[in-house]
Amino acid sequence: MPEVIMPKMGDAMEAGTLGTWLKSEGDEVEVGDVLAEIETDKTTMELTAEDAGILQEIIAGEGDNVPVGGAIAVIVGEGEEAPPRREAKQAEDGARGDGADETPAATVTEAEAPEKQEGKAPGDEEGGPSPAEGPADGRVRASPIVRRLAGEHNIDLSGIRGTGPAGRIVERDVRTALETDGGPVEERPADSATAGPAPTSAPGIELKPLSRMQRVVGERMQQSWQQVPHHYATVGVHVDDLLALRKLLNAGLEEDGIKLSINDFVMKACAVALRKFPKLNSLWTSEGIEWHATVDLAMAVALEDGLITPVIKDVANKTLSGISIAAKELASRAREGKLEPHEFQGGTFTVSNMGMYGVESFTAIVNPPSVAIVAVSSLIRRPGFDAEDNVVPQNTMKLTIGSDHRVVNGTENALYLAEVKRLLQRPTLLTV
Numbered sequence: 061m062p063e064v065i066m067p068k069m070g071d072a073m074e075a076g077t078l079g080t081w082l083k084s085e086g087d088e089v090e091v092g093d094v095l096a097e098i099e100t101d102k103t104t105m106e107l108t109a110e111d112a113g114i115l116q117e118i119i120a121g122e123g124d125n126v127p128v129g130g131a132i133a134v135i136v137g138e139g140e141e142a143p144p145r146r147e148a149k150q151a152e153d154g155a156r157g158d159g160a161d162e163t164p165a166a167t168v169t170e171a172e173a174p175e176k177q178e179g180k181a182p183g184d185e186e187g188g189p190s191p192a193e194g195p196a197d198g199r200v201r202a203s204p205i206v207r208r209l210a211g212e213h214n215i216d217l218s219g220i221r222g223t224g225p226a227g228r229i230v231e232r233d234v235r236t237a238l239e240t241d242g243g244p245v246e247e248r249p250a251d252s253a254t255a256g257p258a259p260t261s262a263p264g265i266e267l268k269p270l271s272r273m274q275r276v277v278g279e280r281m282q283q284s285w286q287q288v289p290h291h292y293a294t295v296g297v298h299v300d301d302l303l304a305l306r307k308l309l310n311a312g313l314e315e316d317g318i319k320l321s322i323n324d325f326v327m328k329a330c331a332v333a334l335r336k337f338p339k340l341n342s343l344w345t346s347e348g349i350e351w352h353a354t355v356d357l358a359m360a361v362a363l364e365d366g367l368i369t370p371v372i373k374d375v376a377n378k379t380l381s382g383i384s385i386a387a388k389e390l391a392s393r394a395r396e397g398k399l400e401p402h403e404f405q406g407g408t409f410t411v412s413n414m415g416m417y418g419v420e421s422f423t424a425i426v427n428p429p430s431v432a433i434v435a436v437s438s439l440i441r442r443p444g445f446d447a448e449d450n451v452v453p454q455n456t457m458k459l460t461i462g463s464d465h466r467v468v469n470g471t472e473n474a475l476y477l478a479e480v481k482r483l484l485q486r487p488t489l490l491t492v
Contacts, residue, residue: 123230358407
């Protein structure tokens with residue numbers, strides 16, 4: 061009788077959220093069938109069956125946040141006897157450090173799950189229980205995580221309509237109750253990244269709850285800004301020769317459907333320059349600074365609900381066309397929410413480009429645990445001087461490096477940018 065558990069979909073993943081169940085209880089399941097969609101902070105993944113049989117019980121409902129390794133369903137194989145149904149018992153012990161005082165979820169106290177609501181027996185009304193009453197058997201179905209959240213805010217689960225399978229109460233149901241009649245806003249759960257004043261409730265406003273991605277991105281950016289001492293330096297780069305080379309190369313690559321972008325040259329130059337400055341291609345860890353020989357470059361991609369950084373592997377040893385192909389494919393799949401966890405984790409250096417928005421200069425926040433990020437601004441055509449001091453038009457762009465000052469000092473920042481500038485102003489060096 062195999063249990064379906066929450067898989068670990070990335071090194072940093074500690075829990076996942078059940079998005080949508082694509083199978084129902086009682087459905088026949090074959091190995092490889094897609095059972096449900098799992099949402100992490102960055103992407104949505106398909107959960108496939110590793111065993112064949114009947115989906116006997118769905119333990120975790122849609123919207124439930126389940127620790128890695130926690131049971132989310134039960135599949136009964138041919139010849140196996142179906143076990144008695146049970147409430148969800150997520151793997152909270154690991155998160156809390158022990159499970160000595162954990163009460164089994166199937167043991168429902170009178171306070172948690174009264175057999176019936178006061179003054180009304182289940183099923184009094186035609187068509188079965190009312191939405192607030194939950195399942196017809198009078199029991200409140202909710203995972204330990206949901207029960208704990210409700211307990212922290214003195215929310216009576218028996219009065220909440222469960223929107224999960226079989227009337228199960230999921231996390232979003234409790235949060236909805238908090239927003240509607242759960243008491244003062246300041247009593248609601250708030251972390252350091254999302255804490256703020258109470259909504260104004262002014263006429264004409266529209267309050268949009270934070271998505272999971274917005275919360276995680278907010279937490280990580282605030283953590284970086286507060287804990288990493290940032291150092292910034294900026295240079296201007298003349299890119300007329302780069303533009304001419306790009307035009308020439310694109311003419312030859314047109315038949316192959318490849319079109320090099322300016323950012324492809326920038327990423328290549330940043331990666332090649334790291335060969336001389338390997339300290340910037342490192343990670344800050346609890347045991348020391350971890351230097352990496354390979355440049356796995358994370359490129360920032362803006363999404364509607366936040367930011368994601370797909371990683372192009374070994375950029376320094378890729379051709380410009382190889383970088384271009386990888387960048388376009390990863391960016392496209394990122395916007396569609398189809399990236400695999402290994403495709404947006406493990407970056408050793410980051411490039412963030414806002415040039416397409418006409419931004420003349422900006423600074424970017426370091427993406428921990430990496431220690432450096434380069435911000436790429438737009439091309440600006442301005443008057444300049446040639447070798448004979450004649451005034452000529454020049455295309456210039458600004459690059460700003462932000463680094464972890466615990467690892468990289470100001471001189472190293474300046475020297476690194478000078479090398480990136482040299483490569484971009486002599487772009488044929490990037491083709492050999």
